[in-house]
Amino acid sequence: MTTASHPPASQSATQARSETRSEAPPSPSPVLETRNLTKAFGGLVAVDDVSFSLQAGELLALIGPNGAGKSTCFNMLMGQLAPTRGAVWLKGENITGMNPRKVWRKGVGRTFQITATYASMTVGENVQMALMSHHHRILSIRPRAHRLYRDEALALLEMVGMADQAERHCAVLAYGDLKRLELAIALAHDPAVLLMDEPTAGMAPRERIRLMQLTAEIVENRGVSVLFTEHDMDVVFAHSHRIMVLNRGQLIAEGNAEAIRNDPRVQEVYLGGGTVFAQEDAADA
Amino acid sequence: MKRKTFLKTLMGAAVAVTMAPFAATAQDGPIIVGEINHYKRMAAFAGPYKMGIELALEEINAAGGVMGRPLEFIFRDDQGEPGEAVKIAEELMTRDGAVMITGTILSNVGLAISSLAGEKGYVYLASEPLADSLVWASGNDYTFRLRSSTYMQAAMLAEEAAASGATKFATIAPNYAYGKDAVAAFKEVLTELNPDVEFVAEQWPALFKIDAGAEVQAIERAKPDAIYNVTFGTDLAKLVREGGDRGLFDGRTVYGLLSGEPEYLDPLGDEAPEGWVVTGFPWYDLEDGPDGAFVKAYQERYDDYPRLGSIVGYMTVQSIAAALERAGSTETDAIREAFKGLEVASAMGDITFRAIDHQATMGAYVGTTALRDGKGVMVDWEYKYGGDYLPSDEKVMELRPGN
Amino acid sequence: MGLFIAQLITGLANAGALFMVASGLSLIFGVTRIVNFAHGSFYMLGAYIGYTLMQVLPGAVGFWGAILLAGIAVGVIGMLVEILVLRPVYRAPELFQLVATFGVILVVADLTLMIWGPEDLLGPRAPGLRGVIRIMGEPVPKYDIALLVITPIVALLLWYLIARTRVGVLVRAATQDREMVGALGVNQAWLFTGVFALGCGLAGLGGALQLPKGGADLLMDFNILTAVFVVVVIGGMGSLPGAYLAAVIISVVNVFGVTYLPQSTLVLIFVVMVLVLMIRPYGLFGRPEVAGEHGQVGEPEKPIRPAGTQVRLLVAAGIATLAALPLYGSSFSQVLATDILIFCLFAASLHFLMGLSGLVSFGHAAYFGGGAYVAALIVTHSNSPMELAFVLAPIGAGLGALIIGWVCLRLTGVYFAMLTLAFAQLLWSLVFQWGEVTGGDDGLVNIWPADWLNDTTVFFYLALILCIGGILAMRHVAHSPFGYALRAGRDSDRRAEATGINVKRVQWLGFGFAGMMAGLAGGLFVFSKGSVFPNEMEIARSFDALIVVFLGGVKTLAGGVVGAATFKGLEEVITRFEYWRLILGLLIIFVVIVMPEGIVGTARKWAERAGWLRGEETRKRKAREEAA
Ligand SMILES: Nc1ncnc2c1ncn2[C@@H]1O[C@H](COP(=O)(O)OP(=O)(O)OP(=O)(O)O)[C@@H](O)[C@H]1O
Ligand SMILES: [Mg+2]
Helix, strand or coil, X not given: CCHHHCCCHHHHHHHHHHHHHHHCCCCCCCCEEEEEEEEXXXXXXXXXXXXXXXXXXXXXXXXXXXXXXXXXXXXXXXXXXXXXXXXXXXXXXXXXXXXXXXXXXXXXXXXXXXXXXXXXXXXXXXXXXXXXXXXXXXXXXXXXXXXXXXXXXHHHHHHCCCHHHCCCEHHHCCHHHHHHHHHHHHCCCCCCEEEEECCCCXXXXXXXXXXXXXXXXXXXXXXXXXXXXXXXXXXXXXXXXXXXEEECCEEEEEECHHXXXXXXXXXXXXXXXXXCCCCCCCCCC | CHHHHHHHHHHHHHHHHHCCCCHHHCCCCCEEXXXXXXXXXXHHHHHHHXXXXXHHHHHHHHCCCECCECEEEEEEECXXXXXXXXXXXXXXXXXXXXXXXXXXXCHHHHHHHHHHHXXXXXXXXXXXXXXXXXXXXXXXXXXXXXXXXXXXXXXXXXXXXXXXXXXXXXXXXXXXXXXXXXXXXXXXXXXXXXXXXXXXXXXXXXXXXXXXXXXXXXXXXXXXXXXXECCCHHHHHHHHHHHHHCCCCCCCEEEEEEEECHHHHHHHHHHCCCCCEEEECCHHHCCCHHHHHHHHHHHHHCCCCCCHHHHHHHHHHHHHHHHHHHHCCCCHHHHHHHHCCCEEEEECEEEEECCCCCXXXXXXXXXXXXXXXXXXXXXXXXXXXXXXXXXXXXXXXXXXXXX | CHHHHHHHHHHHHHHHHHHHHHHHHHHHHHHHCCCCCCHHHHHHHHXXXXXXXXXXXXXHHHHHHHHHHHHHHHHHHHHHHHHHHXXXXXXXXXXXXXXXXXXXXXXXXXXXXXXXXXXXXXXXXXXXCCCEEEECXXXXXXXXXXXXXXXXXXXXXXXXXXXXXXXXXXHHXXXXXHHHHHHCCCCHHHXXXXXXXXXXXXXXXXXXXXXXXXXXXXXXXXXXXHHHHHHHHHHCCCCHHHXXXXXXXXXXXXHHHHHHCHHHHCCHHHHHHHHHHHHCCCCCCCCCCCCCCCCCCCCCCCCCCCCCHHHHHHHHHHHHHHHCHHHHCCHHHHHHHHHHHHHHHHHXXXXXXXXXXXXXXXXXXXXXXXXXXXXXXXXXXXXXXXXXXXXHHHXXXXXXXXXXXXXXXXXXXXXXXXXXXXXXXXXXXXXHHCHHHHCHHHCEECCCCCHHHCCHHHHHHHHHHHHHHHHHHHHHHHHCHHHHHHHXXXXXXXXXXXXXXXXXXXXXXHHHHHHHHHHHHHHHHHHHHCEECXXXXXXXXXXXXXXXXXXXXXXXXXXXXXXXXHHHHHHHHHCCCCCHHHXXXXXXXXXXXXXXXXXXXXXXXXXXXXXXXXXXHHHHHHHHHHHC
């Protein structure tokens, strides 16, 4: 089997799907929902009774100071961590405690705060890997992996603006490029939900804006629902449909940019804590 | 590009091998015998053995060699690995022009070479390995063995043990094939001679990893009348020390297989056990006869005294020379036929390579240990002829299915 | 009751030397992350040096002084080894240093033989401590009592050093987080040197202390190694209290095993080890490894590519030359080539596992020997044709690898490696001990191929086809999605799991596949040699493969094969010299220092630097030039 016999399925499928989505009335039921989600590490309650929902086609931001519990929350959504209490529902199905592989197959993709890519492979192969997994080809030993789903991978890389780097060694990429690569990987199985943990950390301001615009386009064109965390408030206010604020594991506010900006509790958390609504690159990134 | 290095190496080896001189096979050159041993792994044993061989070679060649040609040994180290030994044996026979192979101390290496010898039709004289299976269960037409086997030496001690009248025995042997064979043979012969005996404890320490204190406690707990010991080397040293300290040997006779060989007795120095009945090699008391002559020649040649390995090495050369003379040829089949029933006037007297199982009738010295000048020695010893301690011919035929 | 107490005392006394050697190893591992295979050699040196000193120094003061001095002397030797051999390779890939320590084993072994000669030395008695005292009527040697007192004292001193001094703070900090030490402004190199010296000194002390209970001999380096590894792993790598407790447990269990299960002496400690690791995967006091904790991960690997036309042509030409060997080579050259080919396949199978999945197996010989034994057992015990036995060899080994891999994959990193070692030893002792079936160490003999194969040349061709075929097949799999998935799991477990790849399952199948290929090599081996013995399963065989894979270059596709062929070829030449271990050891150390990425890896780097090969370096340089 060579790649030639594989039509670039992913793209056409996406098109078809986004069309049907835009024609259908917006669904009232959320794509992703948590109920009383809680995670305790020993005595420390990192996520405390968090309930929220992500609507179809929504770009939802989850913000909060360092250590607020954002990444922990993400890890429970996709199954990297099992919650201490509470539940996660995906498209009406309870996926609490399901392992990340299964959650992924059900249509959730994610990027990590500390990027997770395959350092020994090329950029293109990183994306092909996800495509092979999507097409259940992981255990096959016959074809040459380097040629499998190459066109689809290039299309995805094109989307994030990295097609020209497809042959580069992943280990030598700049951090911002790694983030974009992760996004391409996360989109490989055409997910319904995309979780992005600090997608713009380590990028220059112009790059950040570009990436968030790209994300917005993806939401628009592909009908993906996105939940993301971010420290750069400009990015958050400019690009999210809705914002949730997490502090010490608890959801303290929720609403549009205006509401959040004016919320006294949020102001206290940020201003009182000595930090301003400004760039605050994740130190651990 | 990467594979090239690999090929180069391989080619290099191949070329080196091909270019090797074939002079060795010439009719007037020396007769070559391949000697494979664990020169590194068992240096303390292989060293004296090699010295014995070299002494015999010097004597034989000074006297005109064999069939008018000098006799030469090629010594090769097998690292104590059977697989390596098999490869070296092939090299010796097909490249170096050896007419036959000899050597090895470890039984497993001996068995590996023997298996090759049987398959490829090389004559192999197993000089030192003791395993009974070498000439019996796994015996083949091309393998002969010089040294008195485990069974023979165990039978000699069993005879002594039966005569002592003791009935409750404990055994301690390293947990591997030699130890198991040695215990099985001892039990078999002793029970035959004295059906009343009872074995109250069987201890199996791991080879060279003995936990001597615990073994001594375990044996003591069984309260035997006598003990049969098969441990050797560092295990023996530890056992003797712990057992002596804890009084295990008080009022009990110990029958020690090989314990009287200088290789094992000498490292114990003044802590050598006293009153053990052992097989060994009392070179210090050998004056007359061929063995005495050997000891004298050895001490003159080297600034050292002989070990058991030395005389085995010496007798190995004697046996091979005799076989070659008898064969009158260096053809494998002729040598093989010559070995069958070969009589050798050896350093331990006349011995025969039995046609029935290819085992030589070399004997062993059996005596009691004592301390003399701060060193362990054997006293009241007696040379026992190996031919007297082998099972009946019918039994041997049964044991040797290859026949 | 009296006996019970006496047995307990025996066990505790035995724990002494074991604890000292093990604590040294554990300390070294905890701080430097070096798995010091040479630790047994330092123990042996301690015994020999102590022995010599005791001959010179008189009386009780001399005796105890000799023990102390032996410890110090070995510590100094350890320091030199660290500075000369290990320091140059701290930046090499994970676990690479163990190859250097393997070279040290060989060098020390031959030097010891040169200096002290081949004969076993009986340890001198401790002055005034000859004989026994009676405890509830049971005799207990006085020296046992002395050991009973000394061991806890040494342990307490060590504890004080670690818990109460500045040096100890640094050591603990380094054990927890090596980066932090650099941040504390401490010269990390000297801390490593110091710890290595201390660890070796402890081993030397252990060697000297056991003299009155045994002596010094040339096999003691390897003989103690397994027990020490077992203690360190059971205790938890890097943990001193763990080492103490484990040494006591192992020693006491052994004493009671000797009494109540005398046949169990070989198997017992491995059973204990496997049990402990099943319940507490990181040992009694160990903590889980953090990914990449070994530091020294080195540069990430380069992306792999199928070979280009040029290389293919070269390889094809090479294979053709090899295939023509019977035309120009002697019969022995075919035997030798068969040997080397089989070893190359074996090494390549381990390399497949290590290189692609990053799983380091310390017990790969289990599958090589396992395959050999499957074939040999079938031939011996059933009258099935050779061809069937041969086919079942890789299948049996592969199944075995699947079973063992299933258990071992619960762990990661060094713990995984140690568990594979434990299982390999367990299998080895089974084969060694179960004489009725396996022939014990007398092995299985007369396992020859069927008549049509029994010719040297024909068998050479079989080996050639299967070994080259196997190696090429593994290479092909490396380029397939499955091979990529193995690398994906190694590179980023998180990413792989988050994109639907079941990393454990992929690794498990990879482990089975590598075992199967090793089994194929084992099957070829047994029919080429006509016999098989437990040697083919023992640690030394696993190490053989491990060493050549590292020396060839883990992070290259050809490393296993190149390393195996190079070293098997060299060995063939070197072992003809009397002090071949010395030469080989020095050679290994030399390669380790000069080529820290293995032969292939470093050669490639050199080639890139010289501009013969395009790589990131040249690309970067070009970019710089263009910019300028
Ligand atoms: N595996 C863990 N074990 C114990 N504590 C943890 C663990 N993971 C996270 N925590 C703690 O939980 C809290 C929340 O951490 P989390 O990483 O979710 O914060 P975050 O909001 O993502 O912060 P940041 O903005 O720095 O990424 C922190 O106090 C962190 O120390
Ligand atoms: Mg975070």
